[in-house]
Amino acid sequence: MSLAGLLRRLGAQVTGRIWRLGFASRFLLMTLLYSGMALRRLQLTLREIYFTGVLSLIIILVSGLFVGMVLGLQGYDTLQRYGSSEALGVLVALSLVRELGPVVAALLFASRAGSAITAEIGLMKATEQLSAMEMMAVNPIARVVAPRFWAGVVSMPLLAALFSALGVIGGYLVGVRLIGVDEGAFWSQMQAAVDFRQDIMNGVIKSAVFGAIVSWIAVFEGYDAEPTAEGVSRATTRTVVTSSLAILAADFVLTAFMFRGI
Amino acid sequence: MNRAAIDLWVGIFVAIGLAALLFLALKVGNLSASDVGETYVLEARFDNIGGLKVRAPVKSAGVVVGRVGEIRFDAENYVALVSLRIDRRYRFPRDTFATINTSGLLGEQYVGLDVGGETEMLKDGETLKKTQSAMVLEKLIGQFMFNKAAEEDVKK
Numbered sequence: 536m537s538l539a540g541l542l543r544r545l546g547a548q549v550t551g552r553i554w555r556l557g558f559a560s561r562f563l564l565m566t567l568l569y570s571g572m573a574l575r576r577l578q579l580t581l582r583e584i585y586f587t588g589v590l591s592l593i594i595i596l597v598s599g600l601f602v603g604m605v606l607g608l609q610g611y612d613t614l615q616r617y618g619s620s621e622a623l624g625v626l627v628a629l630s631l632v633r634e635l636g637p638v639v640a641a642l643l644f645a646s647r648a649g650s651a652i653t654a655e656i657g658l659m660k661a662t663e664q665l666s667a668m669e670m671m672a673v674n675p676i677a678r679v680v681a682p683r684f685w686a687g688v689v690s691m692p693l694l695a696a697l698f699s700a701l702g703v704i705g706g707y708l709v710g711v712r713l714i715g716v717d718e719g720a721f722w723s724q725m726q727a728a729v730d731f732r733q734d735i736m737n738g739v740i741k742s743a744v745f746g747a748i749v750s751w752i753a754v755f756e757g758y759d760a761e762p763t764a765e766g767v768s769r770a771t772t773r774t775v776v777t778s779s780l781a782i783l784a785a786d787f788v789l790t791a792f793m794f795r796g797i
Numbered sequence: 798m799n800r801a802a803i804d805l806w807v808g809i810f811v812a813i814g815l816a817a818l819l820f821l822a823l824k825v826g827n828l829s830a831s832d833v834g835e836t837y838v839l840e841a842r843f844d845n846i847g848g849l850k851v852r853a854p855v856k857s858a859g860v861v862v863g864r865v866g867e868i869r870f871d872a873e874n875y876v877a878l879v880s881l882r883i884d885r886r887y888r889f890p891r892d893t894f895a896t897i898n899t900s901g902l903l904g905e906q907y908v909g910l911d912v913g914g915e916t917e918m919l920k921d922g923e924t925l926k927k928t929q930s931a932m933v934l935e936k937l938i939g940q941f942m943f944n945k946a947a948e949e950d951v952k953k
Contacts (some may be wrong), residue, residue, distance in 0.1 A: 588807070588810050632821060643942070697813065697817040735818075
């Protein structure tokens with residue numbers, strides 16, 4: 536292949552990416568513009584909260600508990616070398632509330648709920664249900680996309696809070712019940728170190744942003760999927776990969792802004 | 798899945814989600830601590846505040862009675878101007894002594910208030926007259942080494 540051909544392929548790739556990003560942004564704007572119906576007909580959004588939030592509960596709760604228990608074990612192992620095993624509560628709570636809760640819950644949410652949203656919308660497109668809706672003068676963005684988007688934005692902070700809470704309980708079970716760190720020091724040092732606004736609210740803001748990112752990518756990939764079986768499967772994979780990367784990148788940016796002064 | 802069941806499950810989900818947030822706020826965080834109470838302001842000037850930070854605790858007899866509100870530099874006298882937000886429930890005499898202490902060897906720094914014997918109490922916005930600066934570890938080590946060297950010289 537000639538040099539010009541290679542360059543042309545590269546150019547096509549880049550323009551394609553930028554065009555898609557622009558389309559995704561316009562799509563997000565449309566979703567926000569047509570959100571009126573998702574709020575007016577709350578039942579639609581509640582249904583989606585059931586599918587994305589409630590059905591993700593088990594995986595979130597169990598993973599939160601285990602992550603907290605592992606933090607308890609690993610944290611104790613390191614802290615007791617420096618004779619400060621009482622700081623275990625601080626370590627477990629801060630790492631969960633600030634980072635692990637929002638990030639891991641969002642990653643699980645992307646693979647559990649995001650992929651399902653993409654597959655559902657992609658299949659609706661492949662079976663021409665979306666076109667049928669348009670034919671009946673029902674706007675598919677208002678009827679299908681917006682409720683799913685808002686359901687993700689609402690569910691994510693709740694799931695992250697549950698993840699962190701279960702993680703702290705897991706750390707407590709291993710650290711205090713199993714290993715025998717002093718219970719009073721565990722809780723009081725934790726309470727002295729964790730600040731409500733600085734740590735907990737920032738975690739909640741983070742998880743809401745992650746919820747918006749995951750839902751946006753999921754509904755967009757579904758809406759943009761090639762209307763074939765293969766296309767839907769590719770779109771589902773792209774949702775998980777893209778949203779995981781986006782979560783981690785956004786986490787860095789948000790952390791840099793939130794905890795800069797410390 | 799009918800509508801009532803979905804409503805019920807979403808209700809349960811939101812309720813336990815909020816309960817988890819409440820657990821984090823009250824049991825893990827320190828929202829229940831005395832931060833929210835009404836406060837009044839006392840000013841104190843220190844020659845050196847070391848590593849004192851805004852929102853560091855103000856303690857008297859080891860009990861937290863307030864927080865550091867603002868730290869400024871007084872360009873006329875070249876000292877640090879620290880405003881302390883003290884809980885309205887607690888009053889301190891005029892000759893209260895403010896020191897900057899460190900909890901533990903390398904812990905966080907806080908302002909300690911040692912109470913004097915006067916009967917007249919400090920009012921909102923007044924300045925603590927007597928203060929003691931933070932101990933700077935490097936200076937201490939420097940002094941120690943200097944003294945050691947001086948002793949050695951004497952022995953010779």
